[in-house]
Amino acid sequence: MTTEQIDQLKHKAKEIRIATLKSLAAAGSGHTGGSLGMADVMAVLYFHSMKYRSKEPLWPQRDRLLLSIGHIAPVLYSSLALAGFFSVDELANLRKLGSRLQGHPGRDRGLPGIELSAGSLGQGLSVAVGMALAAKHQKQNYTIYAILGDGELQEGSIWEAAMSAGHYHLDNLIALVDRNGVQIDGSTEDVMALEPLNEKWTAFGWHVINCDGNDIKSLIEAYDNALLCHTKPSVIIAHTTMGKGVPEIEGDYHWHGKAPNTQQLKRFLNSMLQ
């Protein structure tokens, strides 16, 4: 990985953030904090790690990405649009009546690149396990990525899924945890402690990788590390900062569930260009 390639990915992440903020402002509601925090993860997935054909979204050999935390759909939509699955202009339709860009991803709307209708927390990892088992059953080589929130790990069904992935040694499955340390009511450790998190995943039979989820190089190393593991499923615990990229709201969990207004959008975009 050259410095130039890393810089290109950083630039992609910035483009994703800008597109995400604009679509959230156009929608007037939505989840800004988590979406911005995951822009680097998405940039590396869609512009470095994943195999796909944006003009042939159902290409059978493609890698699959399941967004279990459906509420950060805006960052997924921006990434898909920038990756060429559909026009960037359509991002302005986020959350609007009749739109293909639902508040949480809805497959029935036919938006290219959406693999799963999801957003009820705790379900995406199970679906990913089913896909990974199916790929093995059918002797296919693609990889399944499941994006989970840290607060979401409080759902019991996540651990049912984790147990089954460990049981079947699903090395074609990579779970990605957005470890921003916060959820709606505050710090995850105050709401319901998750630590020791590494040990939990290890005990369930997973290969555990920690990385800086807002650092391109760290993310690439984590993905490469995960893809090299051929004995068990991998979980990348990506330590991120909610609202990353907009200094004014970085780390502020009050931005979990709201969208910028027109003035805020202007200010946020300006601050990003500095």
Place this chain on the structure above:
Amino acid sequence: MEEGISMKSFINKGNRSTKVGFGEGIKYAAEHNDKIIGLGSDITTSVGMNIFSEAFPERFYSLGIAEQNAIGVAAGMALSGLLPVFSTYAVFSSMRTLDQIRVSLCYNNLHVIIGGAHSGISVGPDGATHQALEDISALRALPNITLISPCDSSQTKVATIKAIETIDGPVYIRYGRESMPDFTDERQDFVIGESQLMKEGMDIAIIASGHLVWESLLAADKLKQHGFEARVINMHTIKPIDKQAIIKAAKECACILTAEEHQITGGLGSAVAEVVVKEFSVPMSFVGMPNCFGESGKARDLLDKYGMNADTIFAKAVKLIKRKNQ
């Protein structure tokens, strides 16, 4: 609807559990379709899935006692071009998993077969925790799902095969544990969403599902002895419901009694009433569980105690016919 057949056409070939029909149905379908995968939650034999898993061990995945995960796994497999069949006790497969069924299966509209085993009060001695009497109510409000409650073992086999071969979205098939009269033919015409006219009659229509179809036929026999001709309809598909058969029954019989081994609240009776009230209002009455929990006991004793038997159907039918004639 099929042509009416007189009660004499129905002979109990011998008591048999509907779970055997379910297992045989999957096995038969799997012999013709290598996409079919079985998913189990530990109680493979007691839900009849062993008939499939023993024939196709390489196509069966054990997922442990973790039903919510099983529904998600089924969704992931369906999204990957496979056709998963998951069964466990109906209390778990319908209600513990309700949100997974709602979002991962129904919202995604995926072809997955869910078996609801040990449904109804005829589960018997296990008691209230394991007697699924609310599964149809819980699932009936969900868009895209098909709900089937076959009347006997042979029909359960046919229904399972048809659910696999002719439906696109999620399907829930409700079946029981106890050996009960097996009186239909495996070669029957069976179309999901089209009820079967089991007996013709104009004095009352008895619309039944599951084990209570046989009880309704017995009740119709007794009604005949008292000078009443009851129409008996096997409403094996509760969703989507056969509206035309209900409207026709309302117009021709002028009163409708429903019979199900399930809570009256929200089940088959409610589904029929929704059509009757909207399309052609006639007096109705309901046989089913009166919104209470069951208890331990033998299947037959429980069906008798809680009024889900031929005698209760007969008594409520007589009362309803009187009401209609007032």
